[in-house]
Structure formats: C-alpha cells, structure tokens
Amino acid sequence: MDKRWVIKGRGDPEIVQQLSRELNINTLLTTLLVQRGVTTFEEARSFFRPKLLQLHDPFLMKDMDRAVYRIENAIRNHENILVYGDYDVDGTTAVALVYTFLKSLYREVDFYIPDRYSEGYGISKAGIDFAHENKFSLIIALDCGIKAVENIDYALKRGIDFIVCDHHRPGDHLPAAYAILDPKRADCNYPYDELSGCGLGFKLVQAFSKKNHMPFKRLEKYLDLVVVSIAADIVPITGENRILAYYGLKLLNSNPRPAFTAILHYSNIKKKNEFQYVEEEFAFNRKLTISDLVFLIGPRINAAGRMESGRNSVELLVSTTIESAIEKAEQINQFNIERRNLDTMITQQALSQIAADPDFQNKKTTIVYNPDWHKGVLGIVASRLTEQYYRPTIILTKANGLITGSARSVKDFDIYNAIDQCIDLLEHFGGHKYAAGLSIKPENFEAFKARFESIVASTIEERMRVPEIEIDAKVRLSSISTKFYKILKQFAPFGPENMAPVFMTEGVVDTGFACVVGKNHLKLSVIHPDISGFPLAAIAFQQGEKLSIVQSGRPFSICYHVEENEWNGHVSLQLNIKDIKPLAEGWERTD
Ligand SMILES: [Mn+2]
Numbered sequence: 001m002d003k004r005w006v007i008k009g010r011g012d013p014e015i016v017q018q019l020s021r022e023l024n025i026n027t028l029l030t031t032l033l034v035q036r037g038v039t040t041f042e043e044a045r046s047f048f049r050p051k052l053l054q055l056h057d058p059f060l061m062k063d064m065d066r067a068v069y070r071i072e073n074a075i076r077n078h079e080n081i082l083v084y085g086d087y088d089v090d091g092t093t094a095v096a097l098v099y100t101f102l103k104s105l106y107r108e109v110d111f112y113i114p115d116r117y118s119e120g121y122g123i124s125k126a127g128i129d130f131a132h133e134n135k136f137s138l139i140i141a142l143d144c145g146i147k148a149v150e151n152i153d154y155a156l157k158r159g160i161d162f163i164v165c166d167h168h169r170p171g172d173h174l175p176a177a178y179a180i181l182d183p184k185r186a187d188c189n190y191p192y193d194e195l196s197g198c199g200l201g202f203k204l205v206q207a208f209s210k211k212n213h214m215p216f217k218r219l220e221k222y223l224d225l226v227v228v229s230i231a232a233d234i235v236p237i238t239g240e241n242r243i244l245a246y247y248g249l250k251l252l253n254s255n256p257r258p259a260f261t262a263i264l265h266y267s268n269i270k271k272k273n274e275f276q277y278v279e280e281e282f283a284f285n286r287k288l289t290i291s292d293l294v295f296l297i298g299p300r301i302n303a304a305g306r307m308e309s310g311r312n313s314v315e316l317l318v319s320t321t322i323e324s325a326i327e328k329a330e331q332i333n334q335f336n337i338e339r340r341n342l343d344t345m346i347t348q349q350a351l352s353q354i355a356a357d358p359d360f361q362n363k364k365t366t367i368v369y370n371p372d373w374h375k376g377v378l379g380i381v382a383s384r385l386t387e388q389y390y391r392p393t394i395i396l397t398k399a400n401g402l403i404t405g406s407a408r409s410v411k412d413f414d415i416y417n418a419i420d421q422c423i424d425l426l427e428h429f430g431g432h433k434y435a436a437g438l439s440i441k442p443e444n445f446e447a448f449k450a451r452f453e454s455i456v457a458s459t460i461e462e463r464m465r466v467p468e469i470e471i472d473a474k475v476r477l478s479s480i481s482t483k484f485y486k487i488l489k490q491f492a493p494f495g496p497e498n499m500a501p502v503f504m505t506e507g508v509v510d511t512g513f514a515c516v517v518g519k520n521h522l523k524l525s526v527i528h529p530d531i532s533g534f535p536l537a538a539i540a541f542q543q544g545e546k547l548s549i550v551q552s553g554r555p556f557s558i559c560y561h562v563e564e565n566e567w568n569g570h571v572s573l574q575l576n577i578k579d580i581k582p583l584a585e586g587w588e589r590t591d
Helices: 013-023 027-035 041-047 062-077 089-103 127-132 149-157 197-211 216-232 239-254 258-265 272-279 290-307 311-317 324-356 374-391 415-420 442-459 480-489 544-551
Strands: 003-007 080-085 107-111 136-142 160-164 179-183 366-367 394-398 401-406 426-431 433-441 468-471 503-510 513-515 521-527 535-539 558-566 568-582 588-590
Touching: 003 013, 003 290, 003 324, 013 027, 013 041, 027 127, 027 442, 062 080, 062 136, 062 160, 062 179, 062 197, 080 089, 080 127, 080 544, 089 107, 089 136, 089 197, 089 290, 089 311, 107 127, 127 136, 127 149, 136 442, 149 160, 149 544, 160 197, 160 426, 197 216, 197 239, 197 311, 216 239, 239 290, 258 290, 258 311, 258 324, 290 311, 290 324, 290 374, 324 374, 324 544, 374 394, 374 401, 374 415, 394 433, 401 415, 401 442, 401 544, 415 426, 433 442, 433 480, 480 558, 513 544, 535 558, 544 568
Parallel strands: 003 468, 003 588, 080 107, 080 136, 136 160, 160 179, 366 394, 535 568
Antiparallel strands: 394 401, 401 433, 426 433, 503 521, 503 558, 513 521, 521 535, 558 568
C-alpha cells in the first residue's frame, strides 16, 4: 500500500540553537527534543535522567486524603476489603498491585474481576452482591467506576463504601463514592492527568505508605506492573508516566516478578515480528521495550479475560514462585493460542466475505458480519482489517438477539462521530474517536450499513484514505553515527507522544548487494552516490517487492528508524526502513 510521507515541523530555530549550545549536542538532536516538548536545560536533564524523586506528591490528588483515611479505618476496624478491577491488562495489573500491597499489611483482603460477557465492563451488580454476601464493607475500584452512579448507590444501600480509582473521563454526575481519585475530574488539580488505571493504584499505595512512614523503596517492586499497564493502555509516555515506565522497564529487564518471567518463557521473544529475520537466523539479545510489552505481554494477560476470566490473570500476576507462575502462564498461553486461532479464522472469513462483495472497491468503509463469530476477538480483527484496507471498519456478530460489534478508524477520521449520526438505528453505542462498540436490532442493520457508508463517503478527506508515515527529520546519512545513536538511545522509553524518531534521507543508492531474505525482507546497504562515506546496513521488513526500486541504479529515498544490531557479539548500526520511494516522488510538510 502506498504511504504518504509527512515531515514534522522543526520547532522554533532560536530555541533549537540555544538548547544545542547549552547541552553541547547537535541541532538535529535538539530538534528532536523540541519536537517532544523539551525546550530547556532543566527539562532535558529530567528527560535524559528520569528520577523517582520527581514523582508528584500523591496527596495533590483530589480525595487522596479521604481514600487513605478510609483504608486505615477499614484496617483498624477489621473490615473486609475487596479490590475490584476491570478485566483488561490495566485493570488486572492495578488489582494485582493494590491487592498485594494491602495483603502484605493486612489479612482480610480479596479481589474481584467481573466476567467480560455476563457482567460486562465496570462495576456490576453481581460484583456488589458478591461483596455483600461475603461481608465486604469497602470496595476499592480500579480502572473503572467513575460512571457507576447507579451501582455505587446500590452498594451504599447495602452498607458498602467505594473508593474509585479511575482515569476515564467522568460523566455529568459523579458517583456517591467515599473517595474518587480521577485526575480527569474537573475539580482535581493533580499536575498530570494521563496516568493509567494501574498508575493510579500506585499513587494510592504511595500515599498510604507516605502517610504511614513506610519507605518508598518498598514500592519499587510494583513498577513492573505499572509499566505493563502504561504500555497496554497506550497512555502517553510523558511526564510522570515516563518516569514510571523508565524504572518499570529497568526492573522488568533486571529482576522481573515470576509472572513476567513465565509469560516471556511462553512468548519466545525471538519471534517478535520486526526482528523476525535477525532472530531466526542469529542469536539476538536485546532489552525489552515498551512495544514488547504491547505485543508479547499484553495480549497474553488479556487472553485470559477474553477467553475465560480475568481472575486467572491476577492470580498469575501475584504468584510468588516461578513454579506456580509457569503453571498459570501455561494455561493463559493456551487461552492466547485459542484466541489467536479464533482471530486468524475470523480474519480469513472476513477477508473472503470482502472478496465476495463485487461492490467493495467502490466503498469507503469495511463492514462485515457473521452471526457465529466470537465477540471477544472482534476488536482485534477490526484492527487487522483496518490495517489491510485502510478504511473505517466495523466487524459484527450476533449476541442476545442483537447484531453487535467493534469499530476501528483510520488516522484523523472520527468514527465515533460517524456512528453517532446513526444513533436512531442503534441500541447501544459507546467509545471514542478511533474505536467504538455498538449494537443494532437485526431489522435496522441494512439501513445502518447504508447510512454509515454514505456518512463516511461524504465526510472522509482524500488524504485520510492513505496511511501516513510521520517523519521527524530529513537528514544526510553522515549524521547517523555511533556517537549520534548513543544519545538517541537515551530518548527511550519510546511510546505514544515520544515515538522512536523516523528519519528521511533522499537520494541514496544501494551498494549493489541488495537481496530478499527470510519472509520477504529486503536487505540492503545504502550510500550517497556523490559524497564519500561509509555505507550503512539496512533492512526493510516485509518489503521484498521494493527490490526493483533499489536495483534500478537510480537514487531513491528512504525513511527509517536507527537501531543497533548485535551480531556475533559485534554491535553495529542498522537502518530499519519503513518505506522506500523512487527519488521523483514527493513528500509533505506540516510546519
Ligand atoms: Mn485503563
């Protein structure tokens, strides 16, 4: 598929120059810093050297004092405490964190994860009934609860108090919880509002420890859970999240809890897609990155919630010995294999449905429906089809008499808005700009399909129909040196709002040995034809079809990440090429 290359603005040249002098590094590196919002010497220092001491005081959060007081009181009065969380990665890591922390101080603590299918997202009546029957009088809700106005009233009537720790946007009314920790509350002045649900759980235990004069050191062992939640929930890796992610990764790479050792054991890290070739052929060692957590660890924790119960995930996360973790991880790995098989099968069925539609080429959307598909993997399949055809996509199945499914969008197109214009045809609908869920009565389905297609067709801009590669800077190959990379590496951890930089270089040629290796990967070595310099090794994963551009003898342009490649103990730089175009083709600029 053709991609648009879009070059980011370079930032204020005066600030770039000034920062460059102060830090004594070149303007290419300072441009990258300024693009990431780092504009002063002080900001650069904390960017390159994140410190746990820079974490905000948890008591700056609205209601934190009340939350801590209520927990202290519960312990003093021997109340039963129930830690309640969502079934996804963020929810289960949050529960594991708060549950183990409290359990290390106090016996009468248990946890509860609602069933994805029978109870659904958020605080359920079934969960409250469970608490009531088992004499819990305090529920700490993590990663959910901010909109549970009715069910928290239901709990209150049964003598159960709630502490809500949620990072979702509140509705018009807050629930009648004893304390509500949510940095997105209008009346909360906490300096950072992008924490994950598990990050909020961490702030709660940080506050409890601080008030009770427990050393911060005792909390560091929970940071692996926090970084996994940050990665899986796709929150920005900025501010406080960046500090938590930095130390969380450090812990995961040095001394992970048994659960993560076990999950990695089953995920055969050598099979990661982007490094497929390198790792199948050579032994390749490197540290875990945020994207490993997204692609290897996250799906395995999620699989339990999708296929059986999120309770399994929490039990794995809190295991204290490697033996018990391996046992549970094996089971979860089975769920993940089942999930993957379902996902592959449904994707194939969806693709053949599309192939059988003679009108598909003329449409601007992808909508596929099969009453027999498993609801738990529809979102994943929708994402896959969005990648494949690059259109607003809806995948549906039948459940409880309704046609119900998941929607995914392409960059800049607001699918929530488009579906919202069909609201009169829908039974349920929720979500945000890029992802939504909906259900429709069967008799309204045809009308919905037609209206959704016509709304998308009349509102989507031409540019949104072509995937885009955002380029941080245009550079000469001579800028890419070991010294440059040594500093670039310190921009990590990479993730949303601090992505690994993409560079573009125009007018390079191959040194003559380009070839296709492994599963359609293009291996080449690039150089500027008119400037002396060393050739740089490059690999373009799954782009074997571009061999002809490279072998044409004419200069071409590349955009790429810079990486380190370790081979036989020898470390060298390698360009990981995202796209290749003949030199004549243009690019855009977003100054
Ligand atoms: Mn969350």
